[in-house]
Amino acid sequence: MNDAKTNSSAVPDKIDLEAEFQSSHIQEVLDKLDRELVGLKPIKTRIREVAALLLVDRVRRQFELTSETPTLHMCFTGNPGTGKTTVAMRMGEILKRLGYVREGHLVTVTRDDLVGQYIGHTAPKTKEVIKKAMGGVLFIDEAYYLYKPENERDYGQESIEILLQVMENNRDDLVVILAGYKDKMDRFFQSNAGMRSRIAHHLDFPDYSPDELMVIAKLMLAAQNYRFSAEGEKAFAEYIPLRMGLSHFSNARSVRNALDRARLRQANRLFNSRTKTLNKMDLMTLEAEDILASRVFVDGKLDGDPASGVIRK
Amino acid sequence: MMTNPGNRLTQGQFSFLPDLTDAQITAQIKWALKHGWAVSIEYTDDPHPRNTYWEMFGNPMFDLKDPAGILMEINNCRKTFSSHYIRVMAFNSSRGTESPAMSFLVNRPKKEPGFGLVRQESEGRMIRYTVHSYATDKAEQERY
Numbered sequence: 001m002n003d004a005k006t007n008s009s010a011v012p013d014k015i016d017l018e019a020e021f022q023s024s025h026i027q028e029v030l031d032k033l034d035r036e037l038v039g040l041k042p043i044k045t046r047i048r049e050v051a052a053l054l055l056v057d058r059v060r061r062q063f064e065l066t067s068e069t070p071t072l073h074m075c076f077t078g079n080p081g082t083g084k085t086t087v088a089m090r091m092g093e094i095l096k097r098l099g100y101v102r103e104g105h106l107v108t109v110t111r112d113d114l115v116g117q118y119i120g121h122t123a124p125k126t127k128e129v130i131k132k133a134m135g136g137v138l139f140i141d142e143a144y145y146l147y148k149p150e151n152e153r154d155y156g157q158e159s160i161e162i163l164l165q166v167m168e169n170n171r172d173d174l175v176v177i178l179a180g181y182k183d184k185m186d187r188f189f190q191s192n193a194g195m196r197s198r199i200a201h202h203l204d205f206p207d208y209s210p211d212e213l214m215v216i217a218k219l220m221l222a223a224q225n226y227r228f229s230a231e232g233e234k235a236f237a238e239y240i241p242l243r244m245g246l247s248h249f250s251n252a253r254s255v256r257n258a259l260d261r262a263r264l265r266q267a268n269r270l271f272n273s274r275t276k277t278l279n280k281m282d283l284m285t286l287e288a289e290d291i292l293a294s295r296v297f298v299d300g301k302l303d304g305d306p307a308s309g310v311i312r313k
Numbered sequence: 314m315m316t317n318p319g320n321r322l323t324q325g326q327f328s329f330l331p332d333l334t335d336a337q338i339t340a341q342i343k344w345a346l347k348h349g350w351a352v353s354i355e356y357t358d359d360p361h362p363r364n365t366y367w368e369m370f371g372n373p374m375f376d377l378k379d380p381a382g383i384l385m386e387i388n389n390c391r392k393t394f395s396s397h398y399i400r401v402m403a404f405n406s407s408r409g410t411e412s413p414a415m416s417f418l419v420n421r422p423k424k425e426p427g428f429g430l431v432r433q434e435s436e437g438r439m440i441r442y443t444v445h446s447y448a449t450d451k452a453e454q455e456r457y
Contacts, residue, residue: 172381
């Protein structure tokens with residue numbers, strides 16, 4: 001009788017992992033990740049591992065090998081501009097492809113969205129955010145601000161408790177990603193051990209090397225239909241290490257700001273030479289002079305740096 | 314004559330069917346969210362057909378993508394008001410409609426006494442009819 005039962009049930013004998021892999025279209029997402037995100041080796045490896053785990057999990061379920069749903073709450077630490085938000089956004093898409101979350105949308109919040117201003121305000125506020133994030137990814141930027149040890153009546157603790165409860169009970173419904181600077185997050189976890197243990201993946205985003213920043217700059221320009229001239233590229237390659245040595249360097253974000261300023265100078269240059277006729281190439285190209293005019297070159301300070309006195313046009 | 318054995322309240326959608334399971338409720342909410350309607354939860358212990366405005370359980374839930382959050386609120390409401398009528402509404406705010414697009418019960422009391430018909434004799438041989446909920450004869454806390 002037992003034999004008859006096993007034969008009639010739909011459990012397959014063999015499964016083609018390759019076919020399963022193809023049908024999930026994970027490779028597309030991973031390729032896209034490789035193409036559009038420069039560097040970030042450890043992050044990409046971990047995402048690949050998570051993808052593999054979820055895929056194997058899905059196959060195991062077909063053999064009726066039940067296991068608990070893995071926790072995928074994550075913590076992204078790293079310096080500013082290292083791509084934490086960008087990866088979080090991709091994470092939603094990846095997890096949706098893998099069937100881990102249903103919608104795959106990203107809800108980005110900070111302390112202000114979670115913590116209320118008076119007694120009884122925090123719980124409904126936090127719950128509302130959680131409800132919005134269900135079926136997707138809840139991204140809490142600068143999560144360490146949730147906990148303010150200097151004020152014992154701070155409502156942040158209440159918010160953390162609700163989050164903890166949801167992270168444990170509604171594991172199927174949403175993925176929580178905390179993000180912040182490494183040292184501050186470490187301090188946050190020291191005082192919130194419960195939070196630490198509920199987060200399975202701690203990912204540290206490395207800083208970009210100058211070469212990687214150059215690739216990023218080119219990608220950014222290409223997305224806006226700009227390009228460097230040969231000299232322009234050389235000038236920008238010189239600019240990057242100089243800028244890295246200055247204070248408040250925030251990786252890709254600094255590169256983006258530098259490019260925005262270069263575009264400004266390019267527009268100004270074209271405007272001043274308006275007696276000449278321009279072609280499409282002129283409008284697209286950033287020349288060396290657009291970059292070399294930066295204050296970083298002239299006197300080793302940033303544009304608009306209060307120490308540098310007059311703000312340069 | 315018994316036209317409605319068990320005196321089950323028949324208001325809103327699906328009310329002649331057996332009670333919806335959580336999976337069915339989720340599917341209905343998904344439909345509402347797909348249309349961009351705001352879903353809200355309301356409860357009452359006075360289900361008279363003319364009692365349009367039930368008590369709101371929290372604010373209407375805007376901008377949600379997934380029914381799981383609403384189901385969580387429904388279960389909260391069931392826990393708080395286990396022997397009340399609870400309904401889920403979906404409000405369509407598009408211009409020209411601006412009214413509830415869906416409304417269905419998700420919780421009812423164990424025992425539903427139902428409604429009686431009160432006949433009032435007035436001038437001449439005229440009769441005025443009133444639908445009267447037996448439950449409202451009792452105080453608010455003791456109704457169901």
